[in-house]
Amino acid sequence: MIELIIYAICLLSSVFAVSGINFEKIIYKGAIWQTRLLVLLITFTLTVGSANLFIFFINYIKNAI
Numbered sequence: 001m002i003e004l005i006i007y008a009i010c011l012l013s014s015v016f017a018v019s020g021i022n023f024e025k026i027i028y029k030g031a032i033w034q035t036r037l038l039v040l041l042i043t044f045t046l047t048v049g050s051a052n053l054f055i056f057f058i059n060y061i062k063n064a065i
Contacts, residue, residue: 002058007051014046 021042023035 003051003055006054006058007047010051010054011043011047014043014050017046018043 018039023038027035027038
C-alpha cells in the first residue's frame with residue numbers, strides 16, 4: 001500500500017516537473033503527437049525511477065534499524 005502511495009506522489013511530481021519544460025526548441029512546430037509521446041515517456045521514466053529510488057531508500061533504512 002505504501003508503494004502505491006509513493007508511486008502516486010512521484011507521478012504527480014513528475015507531471016509537475018515535465019509541464020515546465022519547453023519542447024518547442026527540441027521538436028519542430030506542429031509535431032503534436034510526437035511531443036505528447038515524448039512527454040508520456042519522460043513522465044513514465046521519471047515516475048518509475050524516482051519511486052524505485054524512494055522505495056530502495058525506505059527499505060535500506062528499514063533494514064538498517
